[in-house]
Amino acid sequence: METLKFTLRIMKKRPLRSLLTILQMGLGVWIVAIILSLNFQASGSLDSINQVLGDSLAKISVSKEEQFEGGVGISTTSNLRLSDLERLLESEYIDAAFIYQEQWQLNIMVDGVAYSVSQSAETTSDYAQGMNLELVEGQFFTATDQRQENRVVLISEVIASQLFPNQSPVGRMIELGDYTGGKTEFEIIGVYKPQSPLLEFFMSPAHLIFPLGITQPSWFFEGDYEPTYMSIVIRAKPGQVYEAVADAQVLLADRSLDEMTIRGEYFQDSNRFFSDQICTITLFLGAFAFIAILISAIGILSIMLVSVVERTREVGLRQALGASKGIIIRQVLNESFVFSAFGAVLGLVVAYFTTERLMNLLLLEMTYPRLSNIGGLHPHAAWMSLVLALMMGLIFGFYPALQAAKMPPVEALKDS
Known part of the structure; x- marks a missing residue:
């Protein structure tokens, strides 16, 4: 002192x-x-x-390494199906499997006011479990919602605070425009905390999440045509992601094309x-x-x-x-x-x-x-x-x- x-x-x-x-x-x-x-x-x-995700998340795709002008890169083709999810769940190492389709610019309308959302996505019902999605309110859509093509949507906490300040958005409707100029209404069934932007190199975060295929025009799925997808994300049991990818390569071996084979991309690599x-x-x-x-x-x-x-x-x-x-x-x-x-x-x-x-x-x-x-x-x-x-x-x-x-x-x- x-x-x-x-x-x-x-x-x-x-x-x-x-x-x-x-x-x-x-x-x-x-x-x-x-x-x-x-x-x-x-x-x-x-x-x-x-x-949460480091040693258990991987992305499965049909791809091959190619020599490009700037160096070695990965060339991927769209040859995975929705039915492949059930096949992957046969593995003892895989807890969840889902398809995640990114959509960048989406125009919506709420109470007659138009908004533009920069990041949105379509996915399957296992996404919530696979990504440990934290719900603030409401619930995630189910496999039944997806099969019945129920027009439902989840919005991020960020969007909820901007579009519905000081009120619950669950049960409210948003309108989504289509290629013909028409509009389709979707019911908000849940609000979730946005995923970390650090996931972006592996999987771009979204502010709107729809059931897979629900925003596509109905004629897109007519006839015997089965849509194909670029990748499937799997959530393995803790510490067993390499075993899970090895199983996926065996289970989906018939999806290989020419020189392209089933390959795994690991989340922990992007984190590194x-x-x-x-x-x-x-x-x-x-x-x-x-x-x-x-x-x-x-x-x-x-x-x-x-x-x-x-x-x-x-x-x-x-x-x-x-x-x-x-x-x-x-x-x-x-x-x-x-x-x-x-x-x-x-x-x-x-x-x-x-x-x-x-x-x-x-x-x-x-x-x-x-x-x-x-x-x-x-x-x-x-x-x-x-x-x-x-x-x-x-x-x-x-x-x-x-x-x-x-x-x-x-x-x-x-x-x-």
């Missing part, structure tokens, strides 16, 4: 210099807190998805790609954070050196009155610690209010929109930034403290 009071008195004597020192340390802590929060929040988002992206971002921005905290620490070093020189007489008097070198060193280190603490607190307060917005701007600017909206200041980042600032303050305050302790009392009094 005495050290704090003493340091505050020094700050009052030299307010501008003290303020600049605190601001310098605060700036470094602010930058470090943002970078660490980005790493912790992004890693946490990936971990939360991995815990995002992990690499996070590491790249963190390393790139971490260099700036290191420079920022280093400059802040040098600021502490310079201010304490100047302070020691200006207080030569005081140091000499203390030594003449019996103060040991340890006491002198401890006093200077305590002052350095207080400056660092004030700067760290200031930096963390600013980081608390700005981290989320700045992280989103950084990620969008660096073309990583899927990682945006991942949260604000992370508690671990705050603690690590605080500890780092205090350690840097003590380390870079040690040299001025040592210089003060080495000063001979007689020389100090004579110089002053």
Whole structure:
């Protein structure tokens, strides 16, 4: 407490210099807190998805590797059927199988007002189980709804809040336009929490989910024609996704065409790609954070050196009155610690209010929109930034403290 009071008195004597020192340390802590929060929040988002889907999700397709101008790629054909879902469920390793058809731009009408929805999808009844879909209200459609072609739809929580603020959308109707200019009504039967945007490389999230085929014109399915699909997503038992894909390759072997065979694409591989992206971002921005905290620490070093020189007489008097070198060193280190603490607190307060917005701007600017909206200041980042600032303050305050302790009392009094 005495050290704090003493340091505050020094700050009052030299307010501008003290303020600049605190601001310098605060700036470094602010930058470090943002970078660490980005790493912790992004890693946490990936971990939360991995815990639910990481080792159990795969996509089955009829495809082959081909050499393209830009390198090796996958060429896929549409040769999977709706009936293949039942065949896949014969495997002891597969818990759920569903088809997921993405639809990008969809025009709907609610209460006479037209809206455009950027992402929607058609799927089968196992989607909710396969993706651990979290329902906020209502229910997911059933296999019966799909067979009977019931005109039902689920909407995301985002769409619900925009179209039906402060009211339940379940039971309400939306109109969907078709290619002839007519409109078809669909009943909203449920509201769900949107899937993480980190799924996008594996499966694009949707804000409207329809039963498979319900938005297609009726003539599309007339006669003996059975629609074909590009892929089927399977949810394996935990830790058995490779066995599940191997079974799928056997069960659907008759769907192979020419050189194209049944292949599996694993969700954990796309997640690994995002992990690499996070590491790249963190390393790139971490260099700036290191420079920022280093400059802040040098600021502490310079201010304490100047302070020691200006207080030569005081140091000499203390030594003449019996103060040991340890006491002198401890006093200077305590002052350095207080400056660092004030700067760290200031930096963390600013980081608390700005981290989320700045992280989103950084990620969008660096073309990583899927990682945006991942949260604000992370508690671990705050603690690590605080500890780092205090350690840097003590380390870079040690040299001025040592210089003060080495000063001979007689020389100090004579110089002053």
